[in-house]
Amino acid sequence: MFDFEYQPFSSRRAPVFGNKGMVATAQPLAAQAGLDILKKGGNAIDAAIATAACLTVVEPTSNGIGSDAFALIWTKGKLHGLNASGVAPESISIDAIKRRGYNSMPAHGFEPVMVPGAPSAWAACSAKFGRLPLTEVLKPAIEYARKGYPLSAGLAKYWNISYKKFKASFHNKMFEPWFRTFAPDGRAPKAGELWRSPDHARTLECIAETGAEAFYKGELAEKIDKFSRENGGFIRKSDLENYHPDWVDPVSINYRGYDVWELPPNGQGIVALIALNILKKLNYPDQNLIETYHKQIEALKLAFSDGKKYITDPRDMHDEVSALLADEYALARSKRIGSDALEPLPGTLPKGGTVYLAAADGEGNMVSYIQSNYMGFGSGLVVPGTGIALQNRGHTFSLNPDDANALAPGKKTYHTIIPGFLTRDGEAVGPFGVMGGFMQPQGHLQVLTNTIDFHLHPQAALDAPRWQWMSGKTILVEPTFPNPIAQALARRGHDIRVATDSGSFGRGQIIWRNNQTGVLVGGTESRADGVVAAW
Incomplete structure (x- = not known):
């Protein structure tokens, strides 16, 4: 994970290295x-x-x-x-x-x-x-x-x-x-x-x-x-x-050679996995930023519409998780994405205020943790x-008894907080997360594509300007988001709105491990008072 090459955006600070702990x-x-x-x-x-x-x-x-x-x-x-x-x-x-x-x-x-x-x-x-x-x-x-x-x-x-x-x-x-x-x-x-x-x-x-x-x-x-x-x-x-x-079994999808892991519902981690699964069915040049942003936004919108419809207490979900993460479903959803912005609707399945931290030690133990x-x-x-x-x-919770996430005694609700983890070929790459309500799977998608598709180091992956889907075709972008790209997205039908500050775009942390040397490299959120403490 140290082949950091293409840097489309300058980073606000350098990544931090260590080997005994972080x-x-x-x-x-x-x-x-x-x-x-x-x-x-x-x-x-x-x-x-x-x-x-x-x-x-x-x-x-x-x-x-x-x-x-x-x-x-x-x-x-x-x-x-x-x-x-x-x-x-x-x-x-x-x-x-x-x-x-x-x-x-x-x-x-x-x-x-x-x-x-x-x-x-x-x-x-x-x-x-x-x-x-x-x-x-x-x-x-x-x-x-x-x-x-x-x-x-x-x-x-x-x-x-x-x-x-x-x-x-x-x-x-x-x-x-x-x-x-x-x-x-x-x-x-x-x-x-x-x-x-x-x-x-x-x-x-x-x-x-x-x-x-x-x-x-x-x-x-x-x-x-x-x-x-x-x-x-x-x-x-x-x-x-x-x-x-x-204690539960994490779920994953493979994205361009990396296994991306999230917790299963009732968390919204599978929203990020659904979106990544759709994205890998689409072909776009890595350095064509307008096409990249457009397809990321469209995949995320489709994934979120599925999540809001189906995610609830895992005891009330049956085969939905495996169906949502199936390659056939991802392919069908990807075919909805064209050159213009779409109105997101959930697909039909086959019948059947938060803090985040990442920690690692010199022995190979790593933790992705979130609480809110x-x-x-x-x-x-x-x-x-x-x-x-x-x-x-x-x-x-919903007060509509027909909704999947309807309120009931003893039930877990749709949860926004999600820790993430990345592995490759059965070995740990490391923990990552972006806290911030419904921004979280959107943040996961963006920092992972920055890392895997654009080869950004952890700090640059976090520093890159972010976008946030709000509803329908409305996309909120950071004040630092490149204006030419924002204008190009608007021409494709996205309702682009520029935020006055970066407070709603999440706060992330990343620690990657080089399994040959044991060296750790970390990035922290420049939009907050973040720090990487290394040893």
Whole structure:
């Protein structure tokens, strides 16, 4: 993966090299925490857990202790998948939500709160693959929570945006713990100011000491239950007690000699795989950027329309995944793509607010990990005295009982967060990911084609200007997107709109490994406060 040749765009910074270990994420303090764990004798799995836990403290605008999580872990020549997304409470139903006056799932409050999965992911990954005890691995996060840390400029910006939104909209007393936790001085903390949360520290210590049992069966579960009952919520201690993360088999397609791996539904990773499968059926010159962008956009639109129709809880999907990834289906879908922009519609199958991190060590272990509240701070709810910000993943459920992703008790919803992994000839190339809601499979598609088709090094693959399909024929492009290409796409019928900033185009991380030398090369998101910590 070091044959970096054609560079159609200049990169904003150089890639980072190392050989003993590497951690890439959007917050420097979290990346350094993961690297410190590697230097203490931990492996890549320990480093990933330490980084993930740290991110709940140093980037609470995107994730928290009450988040969901997914992971792809390469160890001893095999790729393992973990689905730690939560389920809907047993007492919830479409009728119950509609009786409260909603025609669609709300974004905030207790209605969209599902069982959080992140603490279970830390415990499960540690127990199965970790080398150091969880009490040691979570120490950096606990220390930052207890002693505080200075906010970076990017973090302060998004923190303040959320504060202003919540201040204007949240007047119910159940939102007061959020303001006490995240705006203790009556405002959002500013760049360079210290923020600390003793509640976070105590909760993380409790999770570390009990292997997350306290979160699902003990005192933290009881506090979640009490808060929910007091405010008309659906989640109960029994929902937490009955929850467990699932080890699953990753799914893949081969794209130009590389195997691209994603987790199966309920995540939207197969959207990226469907699009890549369609693309490889199309012929276009590697350096014809207008044709390349057009066909990438069209393939992605078709893949997304399929994903939105079919993706839901895997227990409610039967043969859809294999059908969606079949070569015959990809060929049929590719024939819909012509020279002009199309209106995307799902195909007919044969019957039958997020943080991402990548970690690697000198032994060959590699981790692709992602966790999220969804929509920034999530539901807007913080369990009193705990620092636990509850996710709002239930917002993606449909209230139409005929939809595949219709709300139901104990069900997993369509999930936006997806980790990715690349292999070639049975050997690991490495983890990659681009966080950011429905931008994620679009980001996966773009960084992979930048890497495989255009031979960009990891940093250049991330830095290249991005586009984002919004709906119909509408495409949002970054301010740095080349204007001649944007105009050419518009002539083909795409409704091109230029964004005022790059905030909605995702934040990615990549680590590739040279299996002959063991050298690691990493790239991080220049649109955020990203860093690659290497050893």
